[in-house]
Each structure stands twice: as C-alpha cells, then as structure tokens.
Amino acid sequence: MYLSLSHLEKSYKDPSGNNLKVLGPINLSVETGEFLCLLGPTGCGKTTLLRILSRLEQADGGKINMGSGRLGYVFQQGALFPWMSVESNVIFPLKASGTAGGECRSRAEEMLNQVGLYEFRKNFPHELSGGMQQRTALARGLVTEPELLLLDEPFASLDTRTGISLQEMLRNLCGRLSTTVIFVTHNIEEAVFLADRIVVMGHRPGKIVRDEILDMKWPRNRLSSSFTEILLSFRRTFEKLVDPLTSSLTEGKESEL
C-alpha cells in the first residue's frame, strides 16, 4: 500500500468567519502502482484533497500515511513557467531534485520525445496550443519518475479529441513507469476510461460515496458494452450527487428545496 488516509478532514473560514467543512471524514487507501480516479461534482473537495496530499495545504484532522518518494503534480491549467522554454520547464523539477546538468538534459529530451514535443523544445509555452501545453505539463510531472503523480483535472479545458489522445498517452506513460496515480476529474467517461479504481465523492463536505475497482482490461474500448454499462452506472450515481432534488423527484418523491 502506498498511501492511506484515515478520518481526514478540512474546513475553511467563510467570509463571516464561520467554519465551513469542505472535506471529510475521508478514509482511503491506495495501492502502489494503482491508477485511481477521484470523481465528483464541482466543489466536493477533490482538489482540496489533492492539495493536502501534495502538502500545499494542511488537513485539520486525521492521519496521512504516505510513501516518502518523489511527487509529481499536474495542474488544471498546466502552471508552466512562461519565462522558460518547454525544455527548461521539463528540466526544472530535475534541477530541484539535484540531478546533474547533463543527466537533466538527456532525461528531459527523452520525456519530450515520449510526449511528442521534442521538436518544440525551444518554444515558449505561449507559442503552444492548449493540448501541447498540457503535454508539457505531463512531461514535467513525470520527468522525475515520481512514485506518486497527482493530476487535477488536467484535460478539463481541452477539446474532446485532444483530451482522448492525452488520456491514452497518460495511461501508457504511467503504466510504463509503474507510477501510483490519483487523477481528479468530474468527467465520468474520462474516469471510466483511465482508472483501475474509481472513488466517487459526494457534496460538501466531500465524502466517499462509492469506491469501486473496475473489472476492465487495458486498452479499453469506449464502445464496448462493459464500458457503457459501467459508464451508465457511474452516471446514475453522479446525477444523484449533482442534484438530489432531481433524483428524488424523478423517483416520485417530494423534496424540500
């Protein structure tokens, strides 16, 4: 087991100074090499959980047991450094981890080759398309060969076709590196396509409402009946979360606004 969380909780102060509980209690364990998708509606605390795991924020309560290996993080908008070229962006985390100069360059070039950006290594982020920027971000996240890779809706702002090709690329790269992955998304199809295991989080305060290991082999066919069946099953769960009012009314019950 690479990671285990027990009774993890997080609250924020709202503008009136009241405590607003956004997360928890969360109990979760993640196996080494597992590709886990955290699925949930907007505002359910998925990103907060990721930020706690990356130590960008502190939990208010609970316990985190995590391997002490390298960590990679891919942000929703890439968060590339605009003053650096693609190559320098990818080299940057290697420098931070103390890798020698020559090795930095060769590893960055290898990673850029894998994401198909070697020819664009001298370009700056603003000269790239959204998909290429996210590929650079992926390369930067994976170049240190992290033991844990956290991704916060990295493909949310991309068009469907680019998103799908990047999903395949991500899955292949992570499989090759045996990286443990926690991938946050609110896109059900993306989660079903990518994940070994899907954890669905409910509305604020975010709690786990469904945790399921997917019984599907890789590579996955989006048109297969098993894929569609799982997709629909998660869609039903998700719709209830998005609007409890809708689901209860559909079932013929009254609901308090």
Place this chain on the structure above:
Amino acid sequence: MKGEIVHDGDIISFTGRFNIADMREVTSSLEGITASETILNFTNCKSIDASIAARIWSVSEAKKRKGISLLCQSMNTDIQKTFARFRAIDNRSIAPAPKRTLLYNFEDIGDRVLATWDTVSGLLSFTAQAFRALFSGKVRGPITAYYMEQSGVMAVPIVIALNWLMGVVLGYQAGYQMKQFGGELFMPALLAYSICWEIGPMMTAVLVAGRSGSAFAAEIGTMKVRQEIDALEVMGFNLYGYVVTPKMIALLIVMPLLVTVANFAGMAGGLAAGGFFLKMPSAVYIAEVRKALIPFDLYWGVVKSFFYSTIISVTGSYMGMRVRGGPAAVGKATTSAVVVSIFLVILVDALLSLVFVHLRPGLSL
C-alpha cells in the same frame, strides 16, 4: 403561454412559462407564505428561467431560516435542471446583507481589528522567513540583476526628474521667504538638509514603492493565480529563496544608489532655483552646501534606504503571496502593496527621525 400562479390553501400552483417579467408576482406570492409547510406544484408549469429559479431558491432559503419549508412537486426535467444550476450557489450571495445594528457595528470593528492584526503578524512572519532565506540561500544572480535593472536603472530618470523638481520648488519657496528678511544665503543649507535628511530618501521610496512594490505584488499575485507558485512549492523549492530574495537583494543594492542620485538631483534643483530666482552664483550655492553638510548627512540617506528597500520588497512580495482567487485579487494586492509600503515607509521614517537627532553630530534639541 404566460406564467400564472394559483393559491389553494397551502399549495401554490405554477402554470405556464415563467420568465423575468413574472418576477414581481412570483416574489409577492412566495414572500406572503406564512404556513410552516407549503407545496409548490409545478404540474402545469412548462418552464421557468434562471432568474425565477434563483428567486424561488433564495426566498425558500430565507423562509427556511424562519422555520418555513417549501416543498417542490412534479417538476418536469427542464425545470429540475434549471434549479440544479443554483444548488451550488452559496446562499449568502443571494441573501440580503445583515442589518447594521449597534452590535453588528461592534462586530464589524472587531473583525477589522483582527484582519489588521492578521496582516501585521503575517507580514512580520513573512519578513523573518525572507531574511532567513536571504542569509541561508544562494543568490540567483541573473534574476537579481534583472530586478536591479528594472527597479534601479529604469527608475533613474524619473528619480532625477522628480527630485530635481522638488529641489527647484523648495529652493524657490525657501529662498523667496528668506529674501524678505535678507537671509537668502541660508537657502542652500536649508535645502541641502531637507533633501538629504528627508525629501531625497522619502521621494525615492515612494517612487520605488509605486513602481517596483506594485510590480512585485502583481508578478507574484499572477504567479499565484496561475498556480506557478504551487508548482514551485510542489517541486520542493524554497519560495522565499526563489521568489522573494532576488527582489530584496536587488532593492537593497539599488535603493542606496537611487537615494544618493536623488539627493544630488534635489540639490541641483536648488542650485537652479538659487541661480534663476535669487541670482545666487553657483560657487556661492555650492560653498554654502558644502559648509552645511557633513558626510553623515549623505550616509543617513543610505541607511534609511536599507530600511525602505526591505519594507517595499517584502510588502510587495507578501501582498502578492496573499492573493487568493482570480485576477481581481491581483489588482487589490497591487493597491495594498503600494498603500501599506508607503504607510510603513513613513512610519519607519518617523521612528528613524527620533534616532537621527541623537546621532547626528552638531544637532541638538
């Protein structure tokens, strides 16, 4: 088909299509509800637009706080979807602001005091961390040189122009007053003291706070918004060492030089004013200035500039780091950086003035 509302005891039925034109009718119907439980029936309702859904939602929340429940019944899918859009909205943004009672005013004052204390303690802690990084980390040469150019070299023309003009104005006004009593020969000394002790360092600090303090806050704030700061932190960089200290070092180097330039520019302005308005020969002006000033007066401006540069670089960086949310927050941080920097510069200047009178040779109260 226009929307119509029918009241039948504790059931309110919505019929037809509702849009913003029906707002008044919907609001008065809902706000008039006093029963502890009322059913809103949508069986014959074809559609409602977002504004009506928002109003029903906000009124129901207000009623809920008074112990009155509104129950929805038989909505079609479109109406359900319209309502679903408001589920995530924080009700406080819809609910009216609380009434300003006496107690509320006291609470408001208390909140502001606590917020100010938060800022002050945060700034002190940030300053301590920045100094720790300054003395323990390695210097990022190229980026420090970049900030030296931006905050120092690029500021030279405006610093010279402004201080020269201040020298002209002060020289003319002081000389004009003194001439009435035949004391215009004292103008160079008065002007040299004013410029070196106060005006030169202060004007330079205000200019640098406006140019560089705001730029630091905007730069770091934008990095925060674009999650670049988070990316640096995840990679294990010391943010203080990487982001703050190059700015600190750059200002610590260029501010003393700018203050010195400002002092000479100000005195040159006085020379121009003396020559033009008082017909004072340059040699006389320079001789009087040399007689009045001692090296301590010039060093004092340099000493002050170390304090000012620390205040400006740390405050600008701190305000940038505090940015939460979107681009609007960056604008606020920029404004705060300038206002707080100038306030602190003046505060520290006042404290240093108390020390100055005890330190400067030949000056006694």
